[in-house]
Amino acid sequence: MLENNEIMALLGRFPGGSWHSKEAPWGRLYLYIYNNLALAIRCVLSSDHKATGQQSSALTHLLISDFPDAWSRAFDKYFQHSQPRWPAYHLDETLWKKNPKADKHPNIKNPSFTHRVLAELPKVKYGQTLTYGQMADKIGLRGAARAVGMSCGKNPLLIVVPCHRIIGSKGWGGFSAGLELKKILLRHEGFSF
Numbered sequence: 001m002l003e004n005n006e007i008m009a010l011l012g013r014f015p016g017g018s019w020h021s022k023e024a025p026w027g028r029l030y031l032y033i034y035n036n037l038a039l040a041i042r043c044v045l046s047s048d049h050k051a052t053g054q055q056s057s058a059l060t061h062l063l064i065s066d067f068p069d070a071w072s073r074a075f076d077k078y079f080q081h082s083q084p085r086w087p088a089y090h091l092d093e094t095l096w097k098k099n100p101k102a103d104k105h106p107n108i109k110n111p112s113f114t115h116r117v118l119a120e121l122p123k124v125k126y127g128q129t130l131t132y133g134q135m136a137d138k139i140g141l142r143g144a145a146r147a148v149g150m151s152c153g154k155n156p157l158l159i160v161v162p163c164h165r166i167i168g169s170k171g172w173g174g175f176s177a178g179l180e181l182k183k184i185l186l187r188h189e190g191f192s193f
Helices: 004-013 069-079 113-123 132-138 145-152 179-188
Strands: 018-024 027-034 037-045 064-066
Touching: 018 069, 027 069, 037 179, 113 132, 113 145, 132 145
Parallel strands: 018 064
Antiparallel strands: 018 027, 027 037
16 A cells, blocks of 8 residues: 555656546545556545544545546456456556665566565455465465565555455454455455454
8 A cells, every 4th residue: 555655756756647536335446557557556435434543645636537448447347346357557666665776677586575475466366365374375485474464565556466365364464555445345355254
């Protein structure tokens, strides 16, 4: 989940991009597109879903247009309880670092831990969940459950890269976009605890 200061940094690094908005069953989705690639998704819960004290988003002050057709169709399918085929997106955590290096092409032979976790998340299909420990096992790092959770917290593309499907072994686990949204997304996909 991107914080407000990260949203403004994103706009500074990719000034030719645009924000798009779409109604969701739980509030609003905001999608940032640059060079025809999705770079970020932000969710803002409607007032009936907001947890006490949750801050409003910096996105309310930006010029926003409707979702592009392909993204709108994909999210409509998701809202209808199906796994959509997502349009093109870019998943490279160097974009989200405060001081990214010029290298925009990570070493594929030795990707960072976070990149490995984020690349594995789309394999967790609609309606399925894994624990943080199971995800650590999947990427070959048994015992790294906590590090998996930290990596999930760096995910800029909520829902599309489904970090909400990674849960704790004894509960919901955490969620950088707020535990209430994680519960909403998992319940939407048919999960009950």
